[in-house]
Amino acid sequence: MNNITRPQVEAKLKRFAGADVYLHSEATSFVFVRNFKVRVTDAFLAGDGPFRAALRFDGIGWLRMEALTHYEEDGDGRLLLAGFDDKGRMSVALHLGKEPFPE
Numbered sequence: 001m002n003n004i005t006r007p008q009v010e011a012k013l014k015r016f017a018g019a020d021v022y023l024h025s026e027a028t029s030f031v032f033v034r035n036f037k038v039r040v041t042d043a044f045l046a047g048d049g050p051f052r053a054a055l056r057f058d059g060i061g062w063l064r065m066e067a068l069t070h071y072e073e074d075g076d077g078r079l080l081l082a083g084f085d086d087k088g089r090m091s092v093a094l095h096l097g098k099e100p101f102p103e
Helices: 006-014
Strands: 020-027 031-046 051-057 061-068 070-073 079-084 090-097
Touching (some): 006 031, 006 051, 006 070, 006 079, 020 061, 061 090
Antiparallel strands (some): 020 031, 020 090, 031 051, 051 061, 070 079, 079 090
16 A cells, blocks of 8 residues: 555545445544445545545535555545555554445
8 A cells, every 4th residue: 555645645535426325434443334335425645644635425424534554546436545654554444436345
C-alpha cells in the first residue's frame, strides 16, 4: 500500500460520487460491514495525516472513518483505504467498489 497524499486520494475518492457503491468498512475489534450498497452523493478527505474520509450517501446518511494512513487501487477499480498504527497493525479499513467484494 502507498502513503495517502491528500489531493491524489481525495480525487480518487470523489470519483465514486454519484455512483452506486459497495462498501467494506471495519474498525478492528468492533465494527465490520461488507457489501453495504449505497449511492454516494459526496466524498471528502480531511486532515494532514492520519486522514479522515467522509462519505454522504443517499443524501441522508454519513459514514466517516478516521486514522487512515495508506491506500491502494486494485485491478478492478476498487479503492482500498486503511489505517495502520505505529506497530504496523491495521486498525481501520474502508474499501469502495462498484461491484460486490468477495465474501
